[in-house]
Amino acid sequence: MSLDSDVIVDRRRIRRKLTFWRVTAALVAIAAVVAVGVIATRSSNSALASSGSIARIKIEGLIRSDNDRIEALERLEKSSAAAVVVHINSPGGTTAGSEQLYDALMRLKARKPMVVVVEGLAASGGYIAAIASDHIVAQQSSLVGSIGVLFQFPNFSGLMKTVGVQVEEVKSSPLKAAPNGFEPTSEAARAALDSLVKDSYAWFRELVQTRRGMDAALLEKVADGRVFTGRQAIDLKLIDQLGDEKTAVAWLVAEKKVKSDLPVRDFKLAPKFGDLTFLRAAASVALDAVGLNTMAQQLGVGQALEQFSLDGMLALWRPAGTN
DSSP: OHHHHHHHHHHHHHHHHHHHHHHHHHHHHHHHHHHHHHHHHHHHHHHHHTSOOEEEEEEEEEEOOOHHHHHHHHHHHHSOOSEEEEEEEEEEEEHHHHHHHHHHHHHHHHHSOEEEEEEEEEETHHHHHHTTSSOEEEOTTOEEEOOOOBOOOOOOHHHHHHHTOOOOOOOSSTTTTOOOSSSOOOHHHHHHHHHHHHHHHHHHHHHHHHHHTOOHHHHHHHOSSOEEEHHHHHHTTSOSEEOOHHHHHHHHHHHHOOOTTOOEEEOOOOOOGGGOHHHHHHHHHHHHHTTOHHHHHHHHHHHHTGGGGOOSSEEEOOOTTOO
16 A cells, blocks of 8 residues: 555656646747747848848737837838838737837838838728838729727626626716726717727827828728728729838839849847747747647637737727627
């Protein structure tokens, strides 16, 4: 009996050691990925800064306020890059983050010739970023537009009534912290939110009309929240040309007198540590490789739920089924 107990204890000890080394191996792998990413970013940007090249930057995924990205764009302003090609593949994000990015790209454009290439999607906040450029190139099947804003919030009042839970509160005025999701939204709160949405929408429309040179009739046609294909968008003045990066570079050569033999090199915008897509993917693979499948799956789920963590007014395109 004692022997069996000793065997069980030994097995548990071995299992704990194995788990420890698995976690250690995963952390080492993640650290290695981070180090490689940092070194690659620095070497790429250093090479760009030391030679006359066309800088390629990428705006991908959800757009939030991001001071790291703004600082990177400011460094690009001061670099020796002859021009900039901005690749956009984004459904948008927060209006504040989109406005911040737009302003930064406008400052960059004032210093260097710039052209935008829509890889797959430039919707809502992604389109706000795109119109900072004087020339937008998109593929025929790319999606652009979704001119509009929204304010979304969950309401659990029905569920709470079913389970018999009620949240009590004392507040200074009826519209403080409204809506709160724990009670039906009052007409006054809904009206206040409607005012916010309409004001932000008016700003978005005016921005599009000014940057794209649209008359009122055309603006009404494109500003109803829809997305358009590249083929449709060119006739609606949402974009300027169908094509890809080569098309964009050819425009820089023809219109901005950029030398035709300059190479196009990546300039990393150094996204925030928690938003590093490559890091999340590598971490998930590393954890899975050492047997921590559950943790790897949680990382994947966290990435899928990322869009639901956005706060405030949104300039975001969410196709049916993702709300």
